[in-house]
Amino acid sequence: MSPARPSFANWPCSIARTVDVLGDAWSSLLLREAFYGSSRFEEFQRELGIARNTLTDRLRRLVDEGLMEKRRYESEPPRYEYVLTEKGRDFxxxxxxxxxxxxxxxxxxxxxxxxxxxxxxxxxxxxxVVCSACGEPMRSENTSVRMGPGYPEHLRTRPDIVRRFTQT
Known part of the structure; x- marks a missing residue:
């Protein structure tokens, strides 16, 4: 059995936190299929060829994280569809x-x-990807990183962190 993947949920980095939520291929592919118009379990399974247990797990995770909403579309037997929320559409x-x-x-x-x-x-x-202030393209060679207001106070003065955010 492989060791459990570490959690990045509390890292001071939005990329790490996003990977923590959507860091497997199935989650991103499920969101892609939802953008293509799929909403029902059988549609996702047919389009992706994903195992039922994996699909159930990933849909549950996307619902729990607020990217999709589970809605009943049939009562007998109960059947559900999965639709993108604002948070999901924003992906x-x-x-x-x-x-x-x-x-x-x-x-x-x-x-x-x-x-x-x-x-x-x-x-x-x-x-x-363009700058929200000037509209010019953002590229690795013209963009740097800085500590944001949400960076943990107790880490701001660590020498390795200071070096990371002052490199040119």
Whole structure:
């Protein structure tokens, strides 16, 4: 038996906390399928080929974390659908960014397997991370990290932490 995965839920890092909630492939793929329009257990299972016990576990986790809501759509026998909440819908840009990266680095010569169509302007498009203040693209070479207001006070003066946030 493999050891339990460590929890990142209390780390002072939103990436680590997100990975703690959605750090397995099935969770992200379930959210993708929900964006594609799937909402019922059988649809998720059919589209992903996921084992029933794994699907049950991941749907429960997404509901518990508030990304999906479980709604009854039939009384006899009781049947449920799983719909994205606001928190779940807010994960779309993350999936779009993953798709963009995969299109660039993993797609073959034939091109992207799926394209995103921006209905507002009626164009095919890709995700772009831009600065919320100036609108310019954010890239690793023009972006640095700083301690935010939620960084734990007791860690702010540790020499290794100070070095991490003052590197150029």
């Amino acid at each position: 779309f840009p993350v999936l779009a960014a993953l798709s963009r990266w995969g299109d660039r680095w993993l797609a073959g010569e034939e091109g992207a397997p799926v394209t995103l169509h921006h209905d507002t302007c009626d164009h095919d498009a890709h995700a772009e």
